Amino acid sequence: MQSEREVLEQMKRLIEPGSIAIVGASDQISKVGGTITHNLITSDYHGKVYLVNPKKDTIYGRRVYKSVLDIEDEVDLVEIVVPAPQVPQVLEEAGRKGVKGAVIISSGFSEVGNFELQEQVYNIGRKYGMRLIGPNCFGIVNTGIGLDLTFTFTRATKGNISFISQSGAMCCGALDWAALNEVGFAKFINLGNKVDVDEADVLVYLKNDEQTKVIAMYIEGFKNGRHFYEVAREVCKVKPVIALKAGFSEAGSRASRSHTGSLSGSDQVISAAFKQAGIIRVYDIEALLESAVVFAEQPPPEGSNVAIVSNAGGLGVMTADWLSSLGFNIPVLSSEVQSRIKSSILDIGSPVNPIDMTGAADYNSYYNVIRALMEEPSIHLIVPIYVSQGLVTSDIPARAVVDVLKEYEKTTLSFWVGGASIMEGRMILRRNRVPCFSSAERLAKAAKAMYDYTVFRRRREEDDCN
Amino acid sequence: MQSEREVLEQMKRLIEPGSIAIVGASDQISKVGGTITHNLITSDYHGKVYLVNPKKDTIYGRRVYKSVLDIEDEVDLVEIVVPAPQVPQVLEEAGRKGVKGAVIISSGFSEVGNFELQEQVYNIGRKYGMRLIGPNCFGIVNTGIGLDLTFTFTRATKGNISFISQSGAMCCGALDWAALNEVGFAKFINLGNKVDVDEADVLVYLKNDEQTKVIAMYIEGFKNGRHFYEVAREVCKVKPVIALKAGFSEAGSRASRSHTGSLSGSDQVISAAFKQAGIIRVYDIEALLESAVVFAEQPPPEGSNVAIVSNAGGLGVMTADWLSSLGFNIPVLSSEVQSRIKSSILDIGSPVNPIDMTGAADYNSYYNVIRALMEEPSIHLIVPIYVSQGLVTSDIPARAVVDVLKEYEKTTLSFWVGGASIMEGRMILRRNRVPCFSSAERLAKAAKAMYDYTVFRRRREEDDCN
Secondary structure (H helix, E strand, C coil), X not given: XXXXXXXXXXXXXXXXXCEEEXXXXXXXXXXXXXXXXHHHHCXXXXXXXXXXXXCCCEECCEEEECCHHHCCCCCCEEEECCCHHHHHHHHHHHHHXXXXXXXXXXXXXXXXXXXXXXXXXXXXXXXXXXXXXXXXXXXEEEHHHCEECCCCCCCCCEXXXXXXXXXXXXXXXHHHHHHHCCCCEEEEEECCCCCCCCHHXXXXXXHCCCCCCEEEEEECCCCCHHHHHHHHHHHHHHCCEEEEECXXXXXXXXXXXXXXXXXXXXXXXXXHHHHHHCCEEECXXXXXXXXXXXXXXXCCCCCCXXXXXXXXXXXXXXXXXXXXXXXXXXXXXXXXXXXXXXXXCCXXXXXXXXXXXXXXXXXXXXXXXXXXXXXXXXXXXXXXXXXXXXXXXXHHHHHHHHHHHHHCCXXXXXXXXXCHHHHHXXXXXHHCCCCEECCHHHHHHHXXXXXXXXXXXXXXXXXXXX | CCCHHHHHHHHHHHHCCCEEXXXXXXXXXXCHHHHHHHHHHCCCCCCEEEEECCCCCEECXXXXXXXXXXXXXXXXXXXXXXXXXXXXXXXXXXXXXXXXXXXXXXXXXXXXXXXXXXXXXXXXXXXXXXXXXXXXXXXEEEHHHCEECCCCCXXXXXXXXXXXXXXXXXXXXXXXXXXXXXXXXXXXXXXXXXXXXXXXXXXXXXXXXXXXXXXXXXXXXXXXXXXXXXXXXXXXXXXXXXEEECCCCHHHHXXXXXXXXXXXXXXXXXXXXXXXXXXXXXXXXXXXXHHHHHHHHCCCCCCCEEEEEXXXXXXXXXXXXXXXXXXXXXXXXXXXXXXXXXCCCCCCCECCCCEECCCCCCXXXXXXXXXXXXXXXXXXXXXXXXXXXXXXXXXXXXXXXXXXXXXXXXXECEEEECCHHHHHHHHHHHHCCCCEECCHHHHHHXXXXXXXXXXXXXXXXXXXXX
16 A cells, blocks of 8 residues: 555646646547547646647647657646547557556446456556546546646536546536536546546545545445545545445445446445544435535534524524424523614514514614624524515625624524525625525535534544543 | 305405405505505406505506495405504405405514404404404415415416415515426415414315315414314315424424414424324425425326436436435336337446436437336336436437326426536426426435325225225
8 A cells, every 4th residue: 555645646746737648639629539628728727738649730729749759848647538449558658658647538448348458557557657547537627726627518616625526427417516506616536437546545635635625525336445434534634525425225236336337335334434434424416515515615613502593483493493403502592692683673573593583684684683693602503594575685684694704703504595586695695605505404404514523523633632 | 163165165255356455555566555556456367456545546547445335346355455553444344345355464463462453353354254364464366367466576377386374474485486496376375363264274275276286385383273184184185285384393493482472382293193184294495395396297106116217327326225215116127128228228328227328318318218117017206317418418308208298197207417507408397397306315305205195195095985
């Protein structure tokens, strides 16, 4: 087994390359190689880019090389987009050139039963000490250096979430979802068939990556579960890791085996290992993405006391129900805080908790009440709720929440109910990094994941002290 | 206690009035009375509309009456939008005029502690045999006759869901959500303080309403739980009833008491009663709306066998996990069906179940595979899944699903993953009444609610036969 330091260095060369050669470059956007070429040269990447294609002289006016071996300068990474049978030769040439990393986009390996060809690729990588991502993958993104090595049509924007997925389809879905929801990524890595680089290798890199605040993973199976566990355990001490591991049902694991050809392992063992390592396990793609956003945008709550502030009594009650059922307290507020709140809401409202500000709640009500809660040390999580009732438009309470958060820091998760009329409020919250839910259940579950992480880290810190 | 027949006749006059007088009519759209007047006269309602306001002579060129008593013709319903202290007099006049129903929008009654005034209103209603909705309510909608008696800015469109809510805020949220998601309503009733008409009365009406396919309720508390249970029990035999009853946690019920002034009752008792009556209980506003849509648009599955058809293996596995965990079977398909499927998908796909058609799946793959599943009698529920992978746009599989459903009928719930690039497909599905989820968990829970209802109805039919 390599040392963490070695792995980190290798991964850095793969994910932060100073120079890249695309083998199979093309100017035909309808081809995968064409999309990749186009995505890379139109991205913000400032490193050297070399295009390789034996059948072309120029692409977009740039010089095209016949082989990697013809490139005069050093190359950190080759991205390979040639038919599968040609991959070994291209890799050989890259190895001889001294390239230390490759992203193999080409498909036609173990996923179609061609284990022999994949083995051959593996051996060439070993021979030259080259780390390989793929084959049969969608590519990688590093927004930290403006690098886009994928064939997506939906470009990832800059953010703090790093996403690792075995499945390319899941990458497409995640990027598409993220673009619509204005969610950005730090690193975005599709591992494909995992001939060499696996989740554990990438985790080592992401643990040390400053841009990454939270790691979201979609996992189908493990090459080396024990090693993954050991690495993940260390990473979870430093930043939250959320994982979606499908295939826990009999039908699901039957399909999972046929899909990836890999054994998915006993689900109970996986759950126990995830828990011990500190990995937050989710069971749905929506939950994976939503909880990643929450961790990226808000600090985990330092305790389990919640204050709920709503302009509709029923929504406050519903949210209190969900949060209570997941272990949070919704304490009666002190008489001091209650009297501060009373001065900002109508008499028919309730300052107890959940706070019912009634439909008349305006900017001042939201602003003053939330500020009072920010200043109350016994409250660890604030949940502002809004439903449009025609009087106060959705942007107004959103601005109040955002304005308070300019001066104070405390975990804040919002819940805006409705359709078109809450769009503006949602956008204001989102752009100011306040997660905005459309469901009390999902809000409560995200809050629970965050608080579980707080508890996990405290326990781990205590363990380390003892 | 009145007979069901009597209640039905009274409710018909309230919800299907032939003539209406708005007392407190106005041409100032900024006032509640103005919005109500505007909404009613611009709605598709073909009955007679009389405007009453002692301070006006004409509104929008129409004659304005000083009092309901001045109207020459019969009036079925008065809608009252005057300050609370004036409500008793207006009601008295309506009673003397022989009006048998009133919707009281005005607030300032029990919700602000003014129980005496509410009692007075109640007594006038009793004296004249007048049924009263409200006070402190948002109004009612009957799209069946184009009637809009609310002060909403988001008009309800025609559909098969009837919505009953005690809370006006919840009505606003639901209408706003429905407009964005192109979901229509049959009847939309806000009960407000429930001085007289309550959920049970409306249920009697909706049970007999042909336009209503499913009933969604938001309940804060009961006036007469026993009576509600008995009525609901009969309604559930005929059509599904979904209810969100908030306030199950200690903090939630504390707030619920303060919010509505009514005792919310022991939650365990409520859960047991709901179950026995056949009411489908949900715990989130999103779940209430989404499951109502599912019941309105698709027939409940006749059994628990599901076939999953995906263009991404992992999404099929995830969905199989969720459905399995809620009691569905995902059976291995017969070799006959498998061979039919095989001819429409790539060799690297899997025809077993969940069916993995791979990212190459096009219109023909979706169409042929779903048709084969429609023709397989052992399958009761079909779940088509799609994630955009750049090759086949989201409208293509949506059209395939819709086209198969033109010829066949079997419960179909879809799961489209992504953001902007799946919008078109979602819209096609939605407009053709195929529910489209963005989460495997929520899809599975909606499927479960539907199947539970199938089981409940079968048992009830057996009971009735014995």
